Amino acid sequence: MSRIVFETASTLNGFIADEENSLAWLFEVDADQVPAVAPTATVMVEGSTTYEWVLDHEHLLEQPHKWAELFGDKPTFVFxxxxxxVPTGADVRFVQGSVTDALPAIxxxxxxxxxxxxxxxxxxxxxxxxxxLDQISISFAPAALVAGAPLFPRxxxxxxxxxxxxxxxxxFAHVVYDVVPHASTE
Structure with a gap:
């Protein structure tokens, strides 16, 4: 069975986006030093804020060929x-509702x-x-923000x-944690 991995970049103080939901802080680091992410993934899942930021930042609606350059032919589920x-040629699947309901299709x-x-x-x-959630993989960037979207709000x-x-x-400091399932109470 496939693993579900939250692979992301974070500031030192635990933010993944600034107050305007921008990831610009991440790209201030030398592009050659940004770690490669999720090489074994065959599917991507993201929220609408992330999806819209990537569309805008990478100009994917005006340059849809860049989608394949960035993500290949991976299906992308957007909550x-x-x-x-949707960029022309991209396999984007919009889902509503709970993660539990969407999991079988994903x-x-x-x-x-x-x-x-x-x-x-x-x-x-x-x-x-x-x-x-099976694994959390974080690349901590040499940056800090005063506010923004938290790395993990739980x-x-x-x-x-x-x-x-x-x-x-x-x-970057790249840290990987396996998530231990809750112990059974039976």
């Missing part, structure tokens, strides 16, 4: 309650590959709430995380 545009699309939760932190937390104790690896990747 939203709104109608949003898992089917992933096959044996991993599912990459691109953003944001609240969406990743909903996967945790549903008992469906209480998650050390009893639920097991350090798998910690490495320097350019100016």
């Amino acid at each position: 939203t309650s709104r109608t949003l545009p 898992r089917e699309a992933a096959g044996d590959g991993d599912i990459w939760i691109v953003g944001g932190g609240e969406l990743a937390a909903q996967f945790l709430d549903a008992g469906a 209480l998650l104790g050390s009893d639920r995380l097991r350090l798998k690896s910690a490495n320097a990747v350019g100016q």
Whole structure:
């Protein structure tokens, strides 16, 4: 079965986007030093804020060929309650409702590959709430923000995380934790 991985970048003080939901702070680091992400993922999942930011920042509606350059032919599931545009040729699937309700379709699309939760932190937390988050992989950037979108807006104790690896990747500290399922109360 595929793993569900929240792979993201964060500031040192735990923000994944600034007050305007921008990731511009991340791209201030030398582009050659930004770590590669989720190489085993066959499906991407993201919230509408992340999706819209990427569309705008990368000019994907005006230059739809860039979608394939950035994401290949991976299906992308976007959690939203709104109608949003799709770059020509992109496999974007809009879903509404709970993570639990959407999981069967996401898992089917992933096959044996991993599912990459691109953003944001609240969406990743909903996967945790549903008992469906297997791994948290964070690249901490050499930057700090005074406010913004938190990395993970849930209480998650050390009893639920097991350090798998910690490495320097350019100016980033890349840390991977496996998520331990809740102990059964039966």
